[in-house]
Amino acid sequence: MRNQTACCPSCGQRISFKKFVQLNNFSVTNCGDCNARIEISNRTANAVIAGVSGIVSAASIVLGAYIGQKNYESLFGGLMSGCLVAAVIITGICMYAYRNSQLNRIHLE
Numbered sequence: 001m002r003n004q005t006a007c008c009p010s011c012g013q014r015i016s017f018k019k020f021v022q023l024n025n026f027s028v029t030n031c032g033d034c035n036a037r038i039e040i041s042n043r044t045a046n047a048v049i050a051g052v053s054g055i056v057s058a059a060s061i062v063l064g065a066y067i068g069q070k071n072y073e074s075l076f077g078g079l080m081s082g083c084l085v086a087a088v089i090i091t092g093i094c095m096y097a098y099r100n101s102q103l104n105r106i107h108l109e
Contacts (some may be wrong), residue, residue: 006098009105010036012081021096025048028106046097053093057086 006015011035023029025046028039040046061082068078 006101006103008034008038009103010034010037015103017094017098020101021094023104037106038103039106041102049093049097053090057089060089061084 005017006020007013008015008031011031011034013031015029015031015038016074019029019056023038025040026042028037061079064080064082064085065078067073068081069075072078
């Protein structure tokens, strides 16, 4: 497994995880070192990752609520456990994207 993180294409400075998670297909961020404007270059893959994570996390919440209600007679407990599983899944997907995403520098002229 690679131990790479998202870096500025201009200077190579690491982009913080918080800045990276806030970056989407329609936004840009600035490098803290060289102030270059940076965007996601693989937008299609980013959209697929977002769609898959949304479907999987929604399914885990619904499944948790169903199992909690059916087996333990606790809808609230099932919802909370489903939300916890969804948060773990989304965090894992974000960490994967952080290590494998490609960023582009925007050239303003």
